[in-house]
Amino acid sequence: MTATSRTSPVIARSSLEVDMPQPPKRLTPSRGPLDLFGSEVRRYRTMAGLSLAQLAEQIPYAPSTIGEIERGESGCDRGFAEQCDRVLDTRDALTHLHDGLFDGRSAAFPEYFAGWPEYESQAEVLRSYEPLVIYGLLQTPGYADVLLYGDQQAIEARMDRQAVLTRAEPSPPRLIYLLPERVLRSRVGASTVMHEQLHRLADPVSPRLSVQVIPDGAPHPGNSGAFVIATLPGESRIAYSVAEPHGRILDGRSDVERLHERFADIATYALPTDLSVALIREIADEVWKP
Structure with a gap:
């Protein structure tokens, strides 16, 4: 078997993985406040027609950070909710939800520990x-x-x-x-x-x-x-x-x-x-x- 024939299946599989991105994680808001808050961020972002990268261009948070928050994998401070409200035109819905769910607690913990x-x-x-x-x-x-x-x-x-x-x-x-x-x-x-x-x-x-x-x-x-x-x-x-x-x-x-x-x-x-x-x-x- 030639070197080309051995490696071509790997190349094809890699191309398939690039062409078919993983679907967004299915959220279960009832699991807890992080999932609930994340699901609302994703909902408002989707309604605004913005991708993670497009939202990140307008607020001081990286796409990866926004993604972790949306998936309920990370907490965030109140400032994140305020920035999203401004860009997504939510009429302060996310800030109000953040106050009700966390009462300032999430800002007291590092993001990696907040959940x-x-x-x-x-x-x-x-x-x-x-x-x-x-x-x-x-x-x-x-x-x-x-x-x-x-x-x-x-x-x-x-x-x-x-x-x-x-x-x-x-x-x-x-x-x-x-x-x-x-x-x-x-x-x-x-x-x-x-x-x-x-x-x-x-x-x-x-x-x-x-x-x-x-x-x-x-x-x-x-x-x-x-x-x-x-x-x-x-x-x-x-x-x-x-x-x-x-x-x-x-x-x-x-x-x-x-x-x-x-x-x-x-x-x-x-x-x-x-x-x-x-x-x-x-x-x-x-x-x-x-």
Whole structure:
């Protein structure tokens, strides 16, 4: 067989892929505020007869960013809604919808994270592994203040997310949190901040919360970064993984199952909850007591 005959099917297939673009993602507005807002942006853009590129020429947002917002994959600030209202002549419909859905919250989160709090609120079980800092849903305001460089809007948004653990209806998610012992010994802010934070971990806000510590020196497969797995109604799973340059939401079955297996492997090296709580209190009072 000649080289030409071997490569020609690949060329033909590539041409077909170029000529037949993928259809737009089908949106389900009832899935949550990001999908609802994105579907309305797409609707008004289509009614105006503009492509993503044409809209991007008139507002300070890239076509890829607009596409992510329309697909419900990314949140946006209020300014995006205002710009779209101006160009698409919506009579402020998108700004009004943004205010009603987000109340300014989406601007407090990075775009790549904006969709995750909605999954947290839907979750029946959350499994979190954090190798460097305390998990966000369990941080004190003082600890969060140091990590977020005093950004009050971001701090308040993080504290607001924690309400999912103490809500009455529906029942709070079951939270299983794993962390290495070194996180308890790594300074974030003053000693008073660390002392308060560790006692916050040792005094769980919900009986549905368990914190388990991996003792120093225990080898484990948890050195690839932080991640959270949310089990949603119907036993479907979605995950948030922290990676460079930023985190991302994973909904591919193979990716999520791989993280689920890693979590189970890491958990085998963790102390039981009662011994973990005792170790947390010991470190709080011996290392961080002011």
